[in-house]
Amino acid sequence: MAIPRPLRALAIVSAFLLFYLLFQAFRTPPTIHGQGDLEHELPNEPTLQEYGEPPPPLWRADGYAADNPDSPRINATLLALVRNEELDGMLVSMRDLERTWNSKFNYPWTFFNDVPFSEDFKRLTQMETKAKCNYELIPKEHWAVPSWINSDLFDESAKMLEEQEVQYGPMVSYHQMCRWNSGMFYKHPALQDVRYYWRVEPKVHFFCDIDYDIFRWMNDHNKTYGFTINLYDAPQTIPTLWPETEKFMAAHPEYLHENNAREWVVDSKRRPEHNIKAHGYSTCHFWSNFEIADMGFWRSKPYEDYFEHLDRAGGFFYERWGDAPVHSIALGLFEDKSKIHWFRDIGYQHIPYFNCPKSPKCRGCVTGRFTDGERFLFKEDCRPNWFKYVGMD
Ligand code: GDP
Ligand code: MN
Numbered sequence: 001m002a003i004p005r006p007l008r009a010l011a012i013v014s015a016f017l018l019f020y021l022l023f024q025a026f027r028t029p030p031t032i033h034g035q036g037d038l039e040h041e042l043p044n045e046p047t048l049q050e051y052g053e054p055p056p057p058l059w060r061a062d063g064y065a066a067d068n069p070d071s072p073r074i075n076a077t078l079l080a081l082v083r084n085e086e087l088d089g090m091l092v093s094m095r096d097l098e099r100t101w102n103s104k105f106n107y108p109w110t111f112f113n114d115v116p117f118s119e120d121f122k123r124l125t126q127m128e129t130k131a132k133c134n135y136e137l138i139p140k141e142h143w144a145v146p147s148w149i150n151s152d153l154f155d156e157s158a159k160m161l162e163e164q165e166v167q168y169g170p171m172v173s174y175h176q177m178c179r180w181n182s183g184m185f186y187k188h189p190a191l192q193d194v195r196y197y198w199r200v201e202p203k204v205h206f207f208c209d210i211d212y213d214i215f216r217w218m219n220d221h222n223k224t225y226g227f228t229i230n231l232y233d234a235p236q237t238i239p240t241l242w243p244e245t246e247k248f249m250a251a252h253p254e255y256l257h258e259n260n261a262r263e264w265v266v267d268s269k270r271r272p273e274h275n276i277k278a279h280g281y282s283t284c285h286f287w288s289n290f291e292i293a294d295m296g297f298w299r300s301k302p303y304e305d306y307f308e309h310l311d312r313a314g315g316f317f318y319e320r321w322g323d324a325p326v327h328s329i330a331l332g333l334f335e336d337k338s339k340i341h342w343f344r345d346i347g348y349q350h351i352p353y354f355n356c357p358k359s360p361k362c363r364g365c366v367t368g369r370f371t372d373g374e375r376f377l378f379k380e381d382c383r384p385n386w387f388k389y390v391g392m393d
Helices: 005-027 039-051 084-100 121-127 151-163 171-184 216-221 241-251 264-265 272-277 301-313 323-334 376-382 384-388
Strands: 076-081 107-112 133-137 197-201 223-227 291-294 340-342 348-351 353-355
Touching: 076 084, 076 151, 076 171, 084 107, 107 121, 121 133, 133 353, 171 301, 171 323, 171 353, 197 216, 241 301, 241 323, 264 384, 340 376
Parallel strands: 076 107, 076 197, 107 133, 223 340
Antiparallel strands: 197 291, 223 291, 348 353
């Protein structure tokens, strides 16, 4: 029996509608806690970096040529904490950074590990660079879980972190890594006479030719810290980090710098839920898998006292405080905000985020793209707040 035409049309339209609805339902990523508050801002995000190249002096290579023995050298190193198993990923990162920058300047690499580096690791990493590579073992007392951490309490907390879907929550070594990066790395004897470092992780990418000596630029411009990406953190990893910071600041009001970036640290306007869950901290932080910094800041009394306070409080283990929020809060409170620099010209990726400038010197990334991951990740960008409270430079 022939189905009447209007009915057939209706059936086809209904089928399409059903298909469309199902497609939408499965396409939209699930909302995760506290991340549904910024949808409306999405369309503006990718335009942030359409500012072109930094001013010309940034791009000069004059006087700094690597092959010129008289060219001034800054006391600095490329620095990587890495596991032997991550050799391939480390080679990827080295290849990019050597090609875009270090082959012109030959700053030494310093690799750190809590176990000895394998011969393969040493041989293959050294083959990626003309510069000297140093392989350093972390002293036991820098890596070990501190004596005041209660292992039963750690196990209990790990379970709670797991329930809250905190990545790496139960993995002790991840906590150790965060603590080491927060307050230990710059105390390693191999870095005793070194001032600046550029932190590099395995499996990251660098996209843009950089023709000036970054460390010299830091030095000449009196910068303490350079970043590429600025993110919100998962508040469930740091519920008491801000309350502990407030206790510390109450005891040491003199450590607050008069030209600080506190407004960026405590912002509650842009993602109020984050601020509420972190009890007063915006959770905005410099993404520390990339860091170019002056270790003088970490070695200063305010930071040392702050780290000591946090370390005693236990949150590196009972919660999952990352080195990124710890570094960032300290910089935002104790440092002159004009000494913190956004390296807009360094094209960078650590999965799933990018810093990709608009410049003819960049290849392999999409200008202005912040992430190639799910759509909900766009709202993790906290750079708009940095620009709002501090500026572009
Ligand atoms: P994520 O970026 O937060 O997902 O964490 P990663 O797994 O990338 O770890 C951060 C950095 O610390 C990377 O450079 C790792 O190679 C390094 N790392 C993490 N855990 C360990 C560890 O137990 N031993 C060593 N030697 N390096 C580690
Ligand atoms: Mn990583």
